[in-house]
Amino acid sequence: MQQMATEPRGEELSLAERAYRALRDRLVMLEIRPGAPINEDQLAQSLGVGRTPVREALKRLQYERLITTYPRRGTFATEVNITDLAHISEVRQELEPLAAALAARRATATDRATLTALRQELERADSRRRDAAELLHLDLQVHRAIYAATHNPYLDDTLVRYDNLATRIWCLFIDRLSDMAGHVGEHGPLIEAIVAGDPDTAARLARSHVEGFERAIRDAV
Incomplete structure (x- = not known):
């Protein structure tokens, strides 16, 4: 002992x-x-x-x-409550663009290699049918890689938590979402902007992605 x-x-x-x-x-x-x-x-x-x-x-x-x-x-x-969507989206609409812009400015060579590999995985996912669980795992990987590339541990931790909560809502309504592959595929141009070091484009695409997620969920309810 x-x-x-x-x-x-x-x-x-x-x-x-x-x-x-x-x-x-x-x-x-x-x-x-x-x-x-x-x-x-x-x-x-x-x-x-x-x-x-x-x-x-x-x-x-x-x-x-x-x-x-x-x-x-x-x-x-914890129960998944659709009424939480608006609160979660309020936070993500402000912080996701910030994270994307910071990643575009701060990403190391290793970060860019990781993101490029995920970009290639997105292309493979687009070229052959993937089940919903695989697409969701890929979506989580992309988000977490972007947050890590900010090199701000506080922002990283915060956004991982909110992305997790958003993903639970997504899972709850996954059978009603018609274009899930398209939503996940939106990460392609976002990754390209980050790897190219273009913070303005990265921020704009990140905000559009979060807004599109909220619309898709509300349409499915």
């Missing part, structure tokens, strides 16, 4: 981060359904980690509004 107590914190943190990312994406993609109970033991077993990393992950996920805890009832995946 003493050996376990003196194990390096880095390993524990890496397990917590792994648990967090896996659970976050399950919640975002509605693989854990809204309102479903969260069982720590089952999650720990399915992820192959102990309960402590799972508890650390759940603390972060509660802060990010992906799970909620009720006294004497337990912990549950």
